[in-house]
Amino acid sequence: MPQRTSLADADCSIAQALDVVGDWWTLLIVRDTARGVHRFDALQQELGVSRKVLTERLRLLVDAGVLAREPYQDRPVRYEYRLTPRGRALLPVLIALQDWGDAWVLG
Template sequence: MPARVRVEDRECPLSTAMAYVGEWWTILILHDCFDGYTRFDQFQENIGLSSSMLTARLRTLVDNGVLERRAYQERPVRHEYVLTDLGRSLRPVLVAMAAWRNAQLAPADRAMVLVDAETGREVEPAVVDPETGLDVSDPRFVFAAGPAAGEQMRARYA
């Protein structure tokens, strides 16, 4: 993480998650991955990112363990970028982000919706506490210092 980040942020899961996926282009690359795209030229065509910028973003995702780079052709050598388990675990985050935006729009104004592939029924995703079934947006759910929290994090949530 960059040195300009507060000490408290270095242990904050929100801040550290942003180090993995906090750039606009990274989210778009991941969106393409979840739609089945794996190749550099596909990403470039869909996103419109320069070769050098796309190369840098893909390298960061590989270095962070979100994507795996695999050769799919020998001559000339060509690579594809495949989601790792860590990368696949980001899908609910992207689904939640899309749902958040769609909730601000009238149903007729939604360009992309989440549907059940078997029934075609539109799905409204929710993040719930599995024990109570309550939506985690309920005010009763708050952040608290965890067992690994440092002094500043403990002070923040005291």
């Protein structure tokens, strides 16, 4: 993963929000978990992302409180990822981004 420049100290809420979700894989993970894709293998298959990148982004989203990691199997222990209230609060942002893309990118 390329070196990230942290914007956490910036005196701007947009910059601080982008420090959490400013990567396109991150927003696509949030999108897919909102659509009901909760398990690592299913997310990887849906997105076509490498295991390494997916692991890093999931860890970032869990650490930021956007996703919760919940066990669904004991042996071996396996986890699924669910949106938290903080994560669900991002859904209007994704809808606005989709509307903008429909109007200005897809035409």
